[in-house]
Amino acid sequence: MANRVPLMAGNWKMNLNHVEAAGVVQKLAWSLKDAKHDASQSEAAVMVPFTDLRTVQTLVEGDKLPLTYGAQDVSLHASGAYTGEISADMLAKLSCAYVVVGHSERRDYHGETDEIINEKAKVVLAGGMIPIVCVGEKLDIRKAGEQVPFVLAQVDKVLADLSAEQVASLVIAYEPVWAIGTGEVATPDDAQEVCGAIRARVAELLGAEASDAVRIQYGGSVKSGNVVELMAKPDVDGALVGGASLDPEEFAKIVLFYQR
Numbered sequence: 001m002a003n004r005v006p007l008m009a010g011n012w013k014m015n016l017n018h019v020e021a022a023g024v025v026q027k028l029a030w031s032l033k034d035a036k037h038d039a040s041q042s043e044a045a046v047m048v049p050f051t052d053l054r055t056v057q058t059l060v061e062g063d064k065l066p067l068t069y070g071a072q073d074v075s076l077h078a079s080g081a082y083t084g085e086i087s088a089d090m091l092a093k094l095s096c097a098y099v100v101v102g103h104s105e106r107r108d109y110h111g112e113t114d115e116i117i118n119e120k121a122k123v124v125l126a127g128g129m130i131p132i133v134c135v136g137e138k139l140d141i142r143k144a145g146e147q148v149p150f151v152l153a154q155v156d157k158v159l160a161d162l163s164a165e166q167v168a169s170l171v172i173a174y175e176p177v178w179a180i181g182t183g184e185v186a187t188p189d190d191a192q193e194v195c196g197a198i199r200a201r202v203a204e205l206l207g208a209e210a211s212d213a214v215r216i217q218y219g220g221s222v223k224s225g226n227v228v229e230l231m232a233k234p235d236v237d238g239a240l241v242g243g244a245s246l247d248p249e250e251f252a253k254i255v256l257f258y259q260r
């Protein structure tokens, strides 16, 4: 079995301006240092608003903080007349390691389809960064017991035309929409059911090497109080954390799950 380092990624969404970001990143780094965080056990990352990236880059590089960082979205286009958009090149230039693509909030509020998300994943990979590709069902699908086929259909589309090597390098975030920001966390068994099915699908589509290597996160109301049980599941390789990532001490406890 591949040695997958869990990825504990904070998705700040539209929170924390660049001044606040500096404070949160420094506090997070101090908490991790205090606890003698071992980056080979768990990778700490923050996905921040575009306007925070330069500040976060300066801190992480200048102070050699044990953190990686990235953006929450990217334009499909390389450059040109696309008012308000940010290209993969611009993000790569800021040394982003990751870009979240296809978050359910982008799907819901910005009409992003699986096809667009697939194109965005390709743009991120072409830019030399790692896409965190989000999938997940809404409550009606969960109530109907259709979560596995629904999410696998999303996976097929968002990974379309990617090579085994590309998929091995990326991150898939399973975020059941009904668990996002609601306090309603999926049970560890719920998370494992879908994350395990995603890995099996990757094996079917692209082979064992890709399925062993791809990191699959769970997201939706992850907190320090529930992360240990979720991470105990064999196919859960990390968490995409919203609200709880805004509090650096709480997020540090999530990153440090392996010490408990």
Ligand code: 13P
Pocket: 011, 103, 175, 179, 180, 181, 182, 183, 219, 220, 221, 222, 240, 241, 242, 243, 244
């Ligand atoms: P919460 O952790 O606030 O539920 O958000 C999850 C999420 O959407 C992370 O991308």
